[in-house]
Amino acid sequence: MNDKAPSGMTLISLTGSALLSQCIHVVARLGVADHLAESAKTCDELAKLTGCQPKPLSRIMRALVKFGLFMVEDGQKFSLGPLGARLQTEHPRSLRHFCMLNGAEYYQAYGALVHTANTGQSGLRHVYGTSLYEHMERNPETARVYDLAMDEISRDAAVDLASSYDYEGVQTVVDVGGGSGVVVRAILRAHPQLRGLCVDRQDVCERAVKTIAASRDAELLERLNFVAGDFFEELPRGDLYIVKNVLHNWNDASCVRILETVRRALDGGALLVVEHLVEDDEPSLDRLMNAVLQMAICEDETDARDEARMRAIMQEAGFTVPRMGQLGTGHYWFEGRPA
Ligand SMILES: C[S@@+](CC[C@H](N)C(=O)[O-])C[C@H]1O[C@@H](n2cnc3c(N)ncnc32)[C@H](O)[C@@H]1O
Structure with a gap:
């Protein structure tokens, strides 16, 4: 066996990044960061404020601690990390709505990437049967989030x-x-x-x-x-x-x-x-992934x-x-x- 070969864990962890995207989507959508703006809170408190279940929220937030979105105080209370702060709605550099969009309609389209690979056609149209803009005309909440997401980026x-x-x-x-x-x-x-x-x-x-x-x-x-x-x-x-x-x-x-x-x-x-x-020469990972997103x-x-x-x-x-x-x-x- 080649010792230099990357561990299979790298691949497992990469393929799991879809779950990470959803974890970020959930806390963005629930407005967790807004509730942490003033003070650290337990998951029970956050669950009450956002109307969700404390156990899954705790699991999601603990995973996101590893990525700098949240910090844990006294082993119980969550506070905002530097990245989590940017999920606050009113943060001057907020990315909350972009994370919401990316985890919803865009994410569904990524799920149809096999269709895109097989046909060269839009995954989003495959999933929703329309273009994104037609879809938004029928879904005002998505349209509102989209406008704000564009402002943010x-x-x-x-x-x-x-x-x-x-x-x-x-x-x-x-x-x-x-x-x-x-x-x-x-x-x-x-x-x-x-x-x-x-x-x-x-x-x-x-x-x-x-x-x-x-x-x-x-x-x-x-x-x-x-x-x-x-x-x-x-x-x-x-x-x-x-x-x-x-x-x-x-x-x-x-x-x-x-x-x-x-x-x-x-x-x-x-x-x-x-x-x-x-x-042309050395596209960054962001640009390469963006090229896939466009398709x-x-x-x-x-x-x-x-x-x-x-x-x-x-x-x-x-x-x-x-x-x-x-x-x-x-x-x-x-x-x-x-x-
Ligand atoms: C990716 S957003 C860019 C928004 C803005 N220019 C920016 O840089 O943030 C594309 C915009 O094109 C608008 N759009 C799409 N189809 C259009 C059309 N046929 N006529 C006018 N605007 C359209 C969308 O509503 C959306 O606001």
Whole structure:
């Protein structure tokens, strides 16, 4: 036997990571971290507060102690570890809703990965019989969680983009498929002279306006309008069209159609596509797993892209790509100008 061969335990532990994902999902969904914000609590107390059973909750939380989500005090009480703190709803860097989404609809789609491997088709469509967006139209709670999850994972890139791109000469920024406007809000906060339009599906726009009106961003609504629309059909006029974390949901043909809609609306301004890419040489584990995720949950035939593929899509839609750059979050931005 080769002593250097990795132990079978490594494989057993890797295949068990599905259970870890579910443990995180459970505590995120139950709002355990919110209940621990003020003080450490026993599992009996937490179970009462969240309406679940103490024994399974204790098992789940003890497992998560090993990953830094919780700490045990006096052998009985749980308190928040550094990662667990980020499951608090109001934590400025919360990832609670992303963990909820990843453990629910996304997780079901991962469960259909054999279907994706056999057919090249979306696992999510196989499970739910619809696209994610159609599914959310019928499931408002999932849609609410999704909007918040997108805010959580886009916050840092939005702030980075607001401070690193040159907005000289721009008057109106159009956030295409902007969700609750996490990107355009960060840009408007940093650039008081700008106005913004956020285009998304109707229910997303309605939720966003309500949420923002009740938040610290309420005053931004004087400069920011939400426009219910379909980016395959028509977009309102503006000077800078931001298409961030949108194209990775669609196959190449659909991406070209989305960008052609931008091209038709553009009147002398620019397009900014912002996405993660699969790097050519040594993709990180995150990027490789994200490429699998895209196949599992996105439109059929969607695949991760490298720089050449992204440029080709933009060119096919009628853009030249004079400049590109990278944000601190690892996202790449590609500036498109009408060819
Ligand atoms: C992955 S999210 C990205 C949200 C935001 N741009 C960000 O970076 O966080 C994709 C967004 O595209 C929107 N979307 C999907 N299909 C659309 C369509 N046909 N027209 C307009 N928006 C659409 C979704 O509702 C969702 O908000």
